[in-house]
Amino acid sequence: MVATQKLTNLQLELLKLFSFQVNENQLTEIRDILTKYFADQATAEMDNLWTDKQWTNETMDNWVNEHLRTPYKEQ
Numbered sequence: 001m002v003a004t005q006k007l008t009n010l011q012l013e014l015l016k017l018f019s020f021q022v023n024e025n026q027l028t029e030i031r032d033i034l035t036k037y038f039a040d041q042a043t044a045e046m047d048n049l050w051t052d053k054q055w056t057n058e059t060m061d062n063w064v065n066e067h068l069r070t071p072y073k074e075q
Contacts, residue, residue, distance in 0.1 A: 022030070049055065
């Protein structure tokens with residue numbers, strides 16, 4: 001079965017920009033802008049999670065030291 005995928009609104013907007021030729025510096029600047037935007041969005045979401053779930057630095061320390069692996073069993 002082959003699923004057809006529609007382009008997202010972001011992909012459509014970016015396609016409009018593809019008709020413009022940009023130099024390498026401009027391309028780097030655009031890439032940096034997009035990277036910063038999505039990094040800021042991820043940071044804001046993490047801030048919301050910390051607030052909503054009342055996470056602390058101690059929570060993070062506990063996760064770092066948490067042992068989730070199961071012991072190896074010889075067969």
